Amino acid sequence: MDFKDIKGKRHYVYSLTEWEIKYPESKLVSWKVGLEGDWVLTDDDHVVQILKRANYGDMEVVRCITGTYNVDRDIEMTSEIPDNIYSFSKEDNHERFLKKKKPSTKEFLFAKYIAKGEDTVESYLKAYKTNNKEYANRRANELLRSERVRNMVSDEIQKILDNEDCTPSYIIRTFKQVADLAERDTDKLRSLESLAKIAGLFETEKKREELTVFAGFTEEQMKAIGNGATKKLGSSTKES
Numbered sequence: 001m002d003f004k005d006i007k008g009k010r011h012y013v014y015s016l017t018e019w020e021i022k023y024p025e026s027k028l029v030s031w032k033v034g035l036e037g038d039w040v041l042t043d044d045d046h047v048v049q050i051l052k053r054a055n056y057g058d059m060e061v062v063r064c065i066t067g068t069y070n071v072d073r074d075i076e077m078t079s080e081i082p083d084n085i086y087s088f089s090k091e092d093n094h095e096r097f098l099k100k101k102k103p104s105t106k107e108f109l110f111a112k113y114i115a116k117g118e119d120t121v122e123s124y125l126k127a128y129k130t131n132n133k134e135y136a137n138r139r140a141n142e143l144l145r146s147e148r149v150r151n152m153v154s155d156e157i158q159k160i161l162d163n164e165d166c167t168p169s170y171i172i173r174t175f176k177q178v179a180d181l182a183e184r185d186t187d188k189l190r191s192l193e194s195l196a197k198i199a200g201l202f203e204t205e206k207k208r209e210e211l212t213v214f215a216g217f218t219e220e221q222m223k224a225i226g227n228g229a230t231k232k233l234g235s236s237t238k239e240s
Contacts, residue, residue: 004065004081011049011065013079015129019047031062031069031077042066044139045130046079078139079128080104103148110140111149115156120144172198 002013019026019039026039028047034040036053042064052063060071067082069075103111106127113123121133124140143149161167172195179191 002079002081004085006051006065006085011051013042013065013081014047015079016041016045016047016131017129031064032071034062040064042079043076043132044078044128044135045132048077048079076135079130080106100146101148103152107143107149108152110143111152112156114144114153115160 001015001018003010005011014022019028028039028041031040031042031048031050034050034053036050039047039049042048048064048066050062050064052061054061062069062071063085064077065081065085066077066079067085068088069077070088109127110123113126114120118126120140121136124136124143125131125133128136128139130136144153175191175195175198179188179195182188182191
């Protein structure tokens with residue numbers, strides 16, 4: 001479970017599984033309808049306590065350890081704990097999320113699972129400890145559109161390749177050997193096509209995406225990335 005100390009008091013974010021083990025008879029409601037002091041469900045199936053619920057003019061506000069939210073806005077409460085829980089910055093969360101440079105621990109875990117070839121949704125479910133697959137699918141796609149997460153995935157893929165002594169020169173050499181020695185034309189053509197992609201021949205936007213797939217992203221992950229900027233394997237750096 002995650003937690004944060006506010007004014008000397010510790011407040012927790014439980015996964016739904018942790019909460020059900022600790023309080024099996026508890027009845028939970030959505031954060032949008034819970035009262036001050038209630039423990040409620042976030043949109044990614046975690047449990048937090050409503051620290052304050054109040055009206056400010058025409059606006060009804062809920063504050064939890066995961067931030068402050070306008071109940072009437074079409075927004076989601078996640079289990080991420082922000083630096084400032086009193087800010088309404090969650091409402092422009094998408095832009096801030098994409099621009100953020102330093103990855104969280106959960107984002108790092110998500111990138112490791114992706115790099116190992118796990119399904120994007122399963123990777124999110126494991127990293128963020130939620131059972132909500134529909135929510136996990138949306139959030140996993142958003143993560144793969146962010147530059148910091150794509151960089152981490154590329155870094156993790158590179159580590160896996162390095163551990164297997166699978167260097168770029170080894171890959172290129174192997175493709176060339178197949179192209180030179182293959183008896184079947186189809187095998188020869190596949191190897192030549194891969195070498196052409198690596199060399200950047202006939203490069204178009206589509207070819208650049210295909211090269212990124214070759215570098216380690218699956219086609220499913222590339223669909224999630226959509227029109228986001230792509231990077232070749234080994235060209236990214238990770239902030240500490």
